[in-house]
Amino acid sequence: MDEKDRSYHEAPATPRAKPSTPFSHQPNPLATASLPSIILAQWIQPMVSLGARRVLEKEDVWPICSGDACEALEKRFRQVYEPNRRHWFNLSPLAVAYARTFQTELTFVLITCVLYVVALALQSYVAQAILQFLNEEENLFHISSGYWLMVMMTLSSLVAVxxxxxxxxxxxxxxxxxxxxxxxxxxxxxxxxxxxxxQDYTTGEVLTLMSVDTERVFLLMIQGPWLFMGPLSFIISVVLIGILFDFYSALGGAVVLAVVMAISAKQGRRIADFQKKLLKVIDERVKVTSEALQGIRVMKFYAWEESLAQRVEKLRVKEVSLLRKFHMYQVVNTVMLFLTPSFVSGVTLGIYVLIHHTITVVEAFTLVAMVNICRTALNQLPQAVAGISKAKISYARLDAFLASAEIDTQPFFLPEGSTPTAKSPLLASTNDVYGSSIGHGRISIRNANFEWPTTSQTEVVVAATESEDTQSNINSGFKLEGINLEIERGSLVMIVGKVGSGKSSLLSALLGEMSRTSGVLEIGGRVAYVSQDTWIRNATLRDNILFEQDYDAERYEQILDASQLAMDLMALPNGDSTEIGERGINLSGGQKARVAIA
Known part of the structure; x- marks a missing residue:
């Protein structure tokens, strides 16, 4: 190896210089950035410069602005969200709430869209003036210097960009x-x-809402401006053609575009129908796959692999068939709208020549420039139309989910002989009626009736994690009637009874899981619940106990003593640092219960 090669191989590593104070500990510059800084992306330049020198890491990213934090956004949203109100044109309550939540930001976006279209229209006028200047004709601006015309063209282009x-x-x-x-x-x-x-929403369906549907809400905002700029630029283009040339040429182009848009709208409805069917099939496939994975032991015991594989494959074939039709209509719609500006230009030029029998170079180029005002917007319009079709379905799914019934999280009083309704499920809060009668830590049930809502039997591939008596109660509309119970603070109460007598249902009633049809339920404080089926994370035993809270040595020892875990820690190889497998696979049943209690 020569000296040159040796020096190359022995070269020191590039130093990974970091800023003295990480960006993650600094305020986000976007919060105080000026409008020119935002438009020119100057505020993000420090991060870009750092990324040019080395690979960015987590601490190299600024925290989000306080106004963009989820807590602040949800506070604004809750003030305007009206899930039960009917809106004009059957608009989604969620979409209307978003529009009201971000109305200031959306207003600025629309104003900027208008500025963009006006800048494009100005370019057409300036282009005509430049051509007239080159032909030594009087131009629209009465400017005799070509330099000033070029400055105007540059400025209008800069404003548009x-x-x-x-x-x-x-x-x-x-x-x-x-x-x-x-x-x-x-x-x-x-x-x-x-x-x-x-019972109506499986884990797979909820995951689809959080991944697929939320992404479509985001993409609609990305593509949404074209839904406004497309028609606006078309109207301005037609008006300018009518003013600078003649009404009939503009009308011909408008008719062509109107026909194309009508066809596109019909295609969009078909695309939306396919999308709705496609989402149902995807939900079903995810549901079946999740059930198979959750019950993989049962599936192996009974040799159901082939049966479940065929079921998933059948759903996948149906999904692919719908995808093929969906994309076929979308491609046809995209190509048609992409070629629309060329059709409009041809028809407009043809009508103008047919009427006037001649056309100059200046007129031809100006006419094409006028049509090109709406070219970019119309080229992007197909994706925007497809985006709004998808988002409409997603908003409907999200509205249905957010309007679903919730557990009774507040104790309420229902007068004797009254029945809950949709408008008034419970008539008065016990905080008002019995606010002073219940002490902290006490539980009181007086003459209360509870019931599980009757649901239809759903097809189950593998056993759910819920206990058998609870599940059967849910499906059969099980009721608890005439319940009276007083539990004092600090007392230990055991509920004893035969299988199916309603022991688990009584606990569910205390948690608000069962529907209360009459009587009083009061709980003085918060509730901690440890179910028969323990839920354990794939983490260390200490992490399972702390559950992301800060470590407090004194309280930690109290919890270990109260849950009788001290002997278990001595038996485990690494004490409370022992890694617990998925679902507590390396713990006994009693140890799982004690960890859940801790």
Whole structure:
């Protein structure tokens, strides 16, 4: 090896210089950035420069702005969300709430869209003036210097580019906020679903809502500006052609575009129908696959692999067939709208020549420039139309999910002889009626009736994780009647009874899982519940106990003593640092219960 090669191989590694204070500990510059800084993307330049020198890491990213935080967004959203209100044109309550939540940001986006289209229209006028200047004719602006015309063209182009960049930066930011807010709403709702609602929404369907549907909400905001700029640019283009040339040429182009848009709208409805069917098939396939994976032991014991594989394959074939039709219509729609500006140009030029029998170079180029005002918007319109078709379905699915019944999280009083209704499920809060009668830590049930909502038997491939008596109660509309129970603070109460007598249902009633039809339920404080089926994370034993809370040595020892885990820790190889497998596979049944209690 020569000296040159040796020096190459022995060269020191490139130093990974980091800023003295990581970006993650600094405020986001976007929060205080000026409008020129946002338009020119100057505020993000420090991160781009750092990324040019080395690979970015987690601490190299600024925290999000306080106004973009999910907590702040949800606070704004809750003030305007009206899930039960009917809106004009059957608009989605969720979509209307989003529009009201982000109305200021959306207004700025629309104003910038208008600025972009006006800048494009100005370019057409300037292009005509330049051509007239080259032909030594009087131009529209009465400017005799070509340099000033070029300056006007440059400025109008710069304004158009900056406006378009700002539109999509703002739309992306709003869309990302909508997506994070939607995911938060779905997650929050999933934790509050009543027992009946949980029968309607499987884990796979909830995951689809959080992944597929939230992404479509985001993409609609990215593509949405074209839905506004497309028609606006077309109207301006037709008006300018009518003013500068003649009404009949403009009318011919407008008729062509109207016919194309009518066909496109019909295609869009078909695309939406296919999309709706496709989502149902995808939900079913995800559901079957999830059930197979959750019950893989049962599937292996009974040799059901082939049967389940055929079922999944059948659903996949149906999904592929719908995908093929969906994309075929979408491609036809895209190609048709992509060629529309050329059709409009040809028809407009043809009508003009047919009427006037001649056309000059200046007129021809100006006419094409006028048509090109709407070319970009019309080229992007197919994706926007497809996006709104998909988003419409997703909003309907999200509305249905968010409107699902929730568990009774507040104690209520229902007068004797009254029945709950949709408008008034419970007539008065016990905080008002019995607010002073219940002490902290006490539980009181007086003359209360509870019932499980009757649901139809659903097809089950593998056994669910719920206990048998609870599941059978749910399906049969089991009731608890005339319940009276007083539990004092600090007392230990055991419920004893035969299988199926309603022991688990009584606990579910205390949690608000069962529907209360009459009587009083009061709980003085918060409730901790450890079910018969323990839920354990794939983490260390200490992490399972702390559950993301800060470690407090004194309280930790108290919890170990109260849950009788001290002897178990001595038996485990690494004490509370022992890694617990998925579902606590390396723990006994009693150890699982004690960890869940801890």
């Amino acid at each position: 900056c406006a378009l960049n700002y539109v999509f930066f703002s739309a992306s930011r709003i869309g990302a906020n909508m997506r994070s807010l939607t995911m938060s709403l779905v997650f929050d709702k999933a934790l509050k679903l009543s027992s009946a609602a949980r």
